[in-house]
Amino acid sequence: MNVMKLLEYLEEIVDTSSKVPVTGKVLVSKKEIIKTIDEIINQLPDEFKKAQWILNEKDKIISDALKEAEKIRQKNEQQIMRDIEGHNITKEAKMQADRIILEAEKTAREIKIASREYASNVLSGLDKEVKESSQIMLANIKNEMEKFLEGYQEKVCDVGIVIKENIKELKKTQ
Helix, strand or coil: CHHHHHHHHHHHHHHHCEEECCCCCCCCHHHHHHHHHHHHHHHHHHHHHHHHHHHHHHHHHHHHHHHHHEEEEEEEHHHHHHHHHCCCHHHHHHHHHHHHHHHHHHHHHHHHHHHHHHHHHHHHHHHHHHHHHHHHHEEEHHHHHHHHHHHHHHHHHHHHHHHHHHHHHHHHHH
16 A cells, blocks of 8 residues: 555544544554554655665766776776887877876766766755655645544534533433
């Protein structure tokens, strides 16, 4: 069941439970209420698990980007060593190696920036989604509670009327 259905079920439990005469109170099964509340609590953490997964993915993306940058740097370093060994013109090889290293560092920075932007966008979207879901759930809970309280108020008024009528009847019988 989803959270809204569970809340409706709680309301149904209260509406259909045995009434305590004169007090306007009802007797409910503590076990059944606690079980339903536990189900609601168990369904809410899914959004929090999703947020934690995104945080973990962000860290993984950054870590992978750094590893990739290191691999590129090592590969370029190996290429430079081969070029130096294969050519007599070491100055040209050094310049090419420097360009390759700069390019690798630039690529690593770009990957790192892109992964941070991606993680930030995903987290921002999730934050917005969680806030919207929270607002919707709170509005629904508020509406359901208002309906419940209105119904409860009517029942209390009805009980008050019955009590007043009973008092009048008692006074008439004296």
